[in-house]
Amino acid sequence: MKFAILGVAVATPMALTTVEAFAQVAAVPHSSRAAAADVTRQSVIDRAKTWNPGTAQRVPYSQSKYHNGYRTDCSGYASMALGLNAPGPNTVTLASPGVSTPMAMGDLLPGDLVIDAIGDSNSRHVVIFEGWANAARSSYWAYEQRGGYGTDHRVLTYGLNAGSQFRAYRPRVLGGGGDPGTGGKFWVDTFANATGYREPNSGDPQGTLDKGTNYVYCRVWGAEVRHGGEFNHWWLRTDLDHTNPGKNGRGAYVSAYYLGKWGNDEAKDNAGRDLPNC
Secondary structure (H helix, E strand, O other), X not given: OOOOOOXXXXXXXXXXXXXXXXXXXXXXXXXXXXXXXHOOHHHHHHHXXXXXXXXXXXXXXXXXXXXXXXXXXXXXXXHHHHOOOOOOOOHHHHOOOXXXXXXXXXXXOOOXXXXXXXXXXXXXXXXXXXXXXXXXXXXXXXXXXXXXXXXXXXXXXXXXXXXXXXXXXXXXXXXXXXXXXXXXXXXXXXXOOEEEEXXXXXXXXXXXXXXXXXXXXXXEEEEEEEEOOEEEEEXXXXXXXXXXXXXXXXXXXXXXXXEOOOOOOOOEOOOOOEOOEO
């Protein structure tokens, strides 16, 4: 069985000649303070990317300096990604009931936090969960602002090993939105095998979703997929059946073009209900 959790993205469509030709997705604008209604799992990940993780343009780590109003330490970075008020609460506050709710590591979704709130400012840490790195869920991709380096995007195991002080937390600004833990599965039929991508565009193929019946939780507006007069801007985020070497098959985006029952720019389940946005 497969499931999907979607965020919200903005795309700039362009003319395409084949199913696998796509428009480029425009960057989601960053704001120093986001309204709770505007915070989605995808927007958290999109804002995390604005600090250029893992590149020469990354933001250097500091507990006393600021970037666009936010502290350039781990909690300031997480606060920025969540759209919390600048300069951002510290790690202990991020783990407090007013900001987040404890949860099981196995229930983590994109945009949730993994926090070690024990100790002093030199030992506490917080990272932003993106997605599982393997089917066994023994590691995950995360965004973090780490000492001695700065903004990074890498595979971590914090909180997964016995005795770890790291715990999983769901930020209240996400409010459980898009959380598949209590059900809400929406079954869809795809008419052909579909390539899954890291983002709602063709920039980074991750693997393949097999033709047939799959289930999803919600949808995201992204780059146009077109073949002749048939097109779709909606994308479905799902776990792929086959993962390309070195890629992450969990949480990939598959175009709603492949939905067998519906027409242009429609993204409905098999019962004819519009899939929810996340």
